[in-house]
Amino acid sequence: MDLTLRGRAEPAQPPAHTSVALELRGVRKSFGGAVALRDVGFTLLAGEVHALVGMNGAGKSTLVKIISGAYPPDGGELLIAGRRHGALTPRRARALGVSIVHQQRMLVPELTVGENLFLGRMPLRLGRVDWNRVHTDAARLLAELGVEVASRTTAGELGPAEQTLVEIARETHAGGEVLILDEPTATLGGSDAARVHRLVRTLGARGVAVVYISHHLDEVLDLADRVTVLRDGRHVTTVPTDRMDLPELVRAMTGDRLPQGRPDTGRTLGEVVLELDDLTAGTRLDGMDVTVRAGEVVAVLGCAGDGQSQLFPLLSGLRRPTRGRIKVAGREVRPGSVTAALGAGLRCVTGERLVHGLVPELGVDENLALTERGLHRPWLVRWGRLHRAGGAARTRFGVVTIQADPPVSTLSGGNQQKVLLARWLDSGAVACLLEEPTNGVDIAAKADIHRLVDDLAARGTAVLLASADVDEVLRLAGRVVVVRAGRTVADLPTGQVSRDELVALSVGGTPS
Amino acid sequence: MTTAVEPRRRLGVTVHPGLVRHGGVLAVLLIIGTFTALRSDVFLTGPNLLNVSRQIAVVAVLAAGLTLLMTAGGIDFSLGAIAAVTHGVTAQLITAGAADWLAVTLAVGLGALIGLVNGTVVTLFRVTPFVATLASSTILSGAALLIIEGQSISIGEHLAGLGFGEVFGVIPALVVIAVVVCLAIGCVMRWTAFGRNAFAIGGNERAARLSGIPVVRTKLLLYTLGGLLAGLGGVMLVARLGAASPGTGGLHLELTVVAAVVIGGTALHGGSGTLVGTILGVLLLGVVANSLNLLQINPYYQDIALGAVLMVAAVANHLRSRRH
Ligand SMILES: Nc1ncnc2c1ncn2[C@@H]1O[C@H](COP(=O)(O)OP(=O)(O)OP(=O)(O)O)[C@@H](O)[C@H]1O
Ligand SMILES: [Mg+2]
Numbered sequence: 001m002d003l004t005l006r007g008r009a010e011p012a013q014p015p016a017h018t019s020v021a022l023e024l025r026g027v028r029k030s031f032g033g034a035v036a037l038r039d040v041g042f043t044l045l046a047g048e049v050h051a052l053v054g055m056n057g058a059g060k061s062t063l064v065k066i067i068s069g070a071y072p073p074d075g076g077e078l079l080i081a082g083r084r085h086g087a088l089t090p091r092r093a094r095a096l097g098v099s100i101v102h103q104q105r106m107l108v109p110e111l112t113v114g115e116n117l118f119l120g121r122m123p124l125r126l127g128r129v130d131w132n133r134v135h136t137d138a139a140r141l142l143a144e145l146g147v148e149v150a151s152r153t154t155a156g157e158l159g160p161a162e163q164t165l166v167e168i169a170r171e172t173h174a175g176g177e178v179l180i181l182d183e184p185t186a187t188l189g190g191s192d193a194a195r196v197h198r199l200v201r202t203l204g205a206r207g208v209a210v211v212y213i214s215h216h217l218d219e220v221l222d223l224a225d226r227v228t229v230l231r232d233g234r235h236v237t238t239v240p241t242d243r244m245d246l247p248e249l250v251r252a253m254t255g256d257r258l259p260q261g262r263p264d265t266g267r268t269l270g271e272v273v274l275e276l277d278d279l280t281a282g283t284r285l286d287g288m289d290v291t292v293r294a295g296e297v298v299a300v301l302g303c304a305g306d307g308q309s310q311l312f313p314l315l316s317g318l319r320r321p322t323r324g325r326i327k328v329a330g331r332e333v334r335p336g337s338v339t340a341a342l343g344a345g346l347r348c349v350t351g352e353r354l355v356h357g358l359v360p361e362l363g364v365d366e367n368l369a370l371t372e373r374g375l376h377r378p379w380l381v382r383w384g385r386l387h388r389a390g391g392a393a394r395t396r397f398g399v400v401t402i403q404a405d406p407p408v409s410t411l412s413g414g415n416q417q418k419v420l421l422a423r424w425l426d427s428g429a430v431a432c433l434l435e436e437p438t439n440g441v442d443i444a445a446k447a448d449i450h451r452l453v454d455d456l457a458a459r460g461t462a463v464l465l466a467s468a469d470v471d472e473v474l475r476l477a478g479r480v481v482v483v484r485a486g487r488t489v490a491d492l493p494t495g496q497v498s499r500d501e502l503v504a505l506s507v508g509g510t511p512s
Numbered sequence: 513m514t515t516a517v518e519p520r521r522r523l524g525v526t527v528h529p530g531l532v533r534h535g536g537v538l539a540v541l542l543i544i545g546t547f548t549a550l551r552s553d554v555f556l557t558g559p560n561l562l563n564v565s566r567q568i569a570v571v572a573v574l575a576a577g578l579t580l581l582m583t584a585g586g587i588d589f590s591l592g593a594i595a596a597v598t599h600g601v602t603a604q605l606i607t608a609g610a611a612d613w614l615a616v617t618l619a620v621g622l623g624a625l626i627g628l629v630n631g632t633v634v635t636l637f638r639v640t641p642f643v644a645t646l647a648s649s650t651i652l653s654g655a656a657l658l659i660i661e662g663q664s665i666s667i668g669e670h671l672a673g674l675g676f677g678e679v680f681g682v683i684p685a686l687v688v689i690a691v692v693v694c695l696a697i698g699c700v701m702r703w704t705a706f707g708r709n710a711f712a713i714g715g716n717e718r719a720a721r722l723s724g725i726p727v728v729r730t731k732l733l734l735y736t737l738g739g740l741l742a743g744l745g746g747v748m749l750v751a752r753l754g755a756a757s758p759g760t761g762g763l764h765l766e767l768t769v770v771a772a773v774v775i776g777g778t779a780l781h782g783g784s785g786t787l788v789g790t791i792l793g794v795l796l797l798g799v800v801a802n803s804l805n806l807l808q809i810n811p812y813y814q815d816i817a818l819g820a821v822l823m824v825a826a827v828a829n830h831l832r833s834r835r836h
Contacts (some may be wrong), residue, residue, distance in 0.1 A: 338722055370725070
């Protein structure tokens, strides 16, 4: 609490010699009467890495959308390089040197890296695209930034980390003085995240001011020069990171709501429920054998985009495996059939909530009811019952919305994730695949979700966790299967490995 | 209709969300109506209004089916051609001596069957709906001419009860049918799992499939239902005109139907749509056509007006969806 006061009374004033790249004063924004930002001030210095943190729905994305011209503010002032600007559009913001990399990747998958980098401003010679220059320029740009990606690869073949790096490179090439990164490492594992960090440091050293949104607080303290904390749409504090430690930062973000970790209690395991037998998907997953008992949580760990990312399409029935079997409670599940997977009691929760999970235009409550409807196929929709059930599920999973039943697309990222989990975990799961379940979720919600997964296992569900996040694997799983380039390289109880050993295994060390 | 439950407050006044959503179309409709009423004495007379309502009843029946289909992200460009075929088939059956009820049932069934074929091509063979139904539209236009051998076929006094009959002595039977169809589709879109599944499929087909929603079956049913209503529309056409003739239904009807649905605010990519909007769109196009007639404006302007209204509506919808 006193931290709030300190932040207000003694705002970290920019030192006189550094110039201010961008400033917000008293910015307000509401959506249909619900307030998302109130009187927020924000100062970004040239060449600093400025982290923006806060719980789900605190208003981080809204703030950077205002800076990048996607939303007009309801009130307040926006100054770029000392000049005041009224209504910005994305195009004008770009012209003023403000660029943004959104959380969803936006490369054109069919085009090469070079084409993606220069899209819309290809170098021409005699009126035609100069392909040699495209690729030499691209190679030079990537080399300068220390991004090891070949310019002639098509973007679709890149892993998620590389796509992020290429997008950042594209935005900086546009010559922006201000670069906004909205949760660039949300879906990335340790070593991939480190590549993004290196690039951010390079950019900072070149004088680019970076606004960096993240829920990974270690990363924030390590990478950023200053950090601004938002809570419930208010500016709480802005401090240099060397005057801040983790507990203090957590308190500033949560206010009174303290997240609590739960010590792992020993679980009693039941029969084998889920069996993957020689499961293979082309070259991306090669002969995986895993068994999960009732009440057990087994993690499949790999770098972002490695073999574990094949589990969702295979287990959910979206894709047929090239070889191998999936068994639930001793019975083989018909491959490539969504209905068969659901019928067997298999519940697969995607890590890409907007692609495979939610229907953005529909309301929260109807999204929550979708799995039930798919399973039981009633004739009629009872709205009263649907809203009551939805309300109960929201309370249980801590979904916070500022309107009654808004379209799910207007929820903040973390709240969307909770809606997704609520929908699937409430539907009588025998076995369950969770893909990156805390993707883009704040620490309090993360602790909540971890507890929900614990409970799920305690009720006798077999839980398979596909993840690139070592800490989460260690927190949740009793056993971990490490995959590298599609192959299983280790299968160990989590009690017997350290964090560093796991990281080494997943990026290519030898099992100790 | 899809989401917002509470009214939104603006400028201190409580505005119903439906009014916000359809305010534009409603305003244009009122302006054109008022303008025509001031310039022409005939517009607000009983016979004229009855005539207009009979014309738009057919469009409304087809548009109701298309609204549901487009909400699910589908499209059918063959509805007008299906109507042309079934209006010819009805006339031929009646002149061949079939009982009225039999001719009507067969024609409507044929429409449903054609819709089912469209749906099969789209879902099982994964042909883009645009291409598949454009192809079947072309085939059916030819077939419609073959069926009536390029000539007018009169059905005499048959089906006069349907075409010119009135319920309670005032409301044309055709309008009653249109109202019943619209009410039924409106209820389907709001209260049935089938209708809500259409929204889910249009909003995110993959998510719908992964939830266990029967995507293929739902789509087949949607195309079949669209075809069935188009078949019914064809029967209504022949009943109203008393004859089947070349050029009835077909492309012009199709474009009017698509335009009405788009003007009503249904998204072309699926996921949202309301029947109220569609009905307003149908009314608007009917009033515009009637007004051009009454004010004796060169008929060539009819298509220009249709296109212009459609363009304005599409731009307005785009701006509205961007504001959110
Ligand atoms: N377009 C919109 N319409 C209505 N409400 C919105 C809209 N965009 C955001 N909100 C609401 O504003 C609040 C702030 O959302 P915002 O996306 O800025 O949060 P955030 O800090 O980025 O959270 P997260 O960490 O979960 O991404 C949320 O309560 C959200 O539901
Ligand atoms: Mg966000």
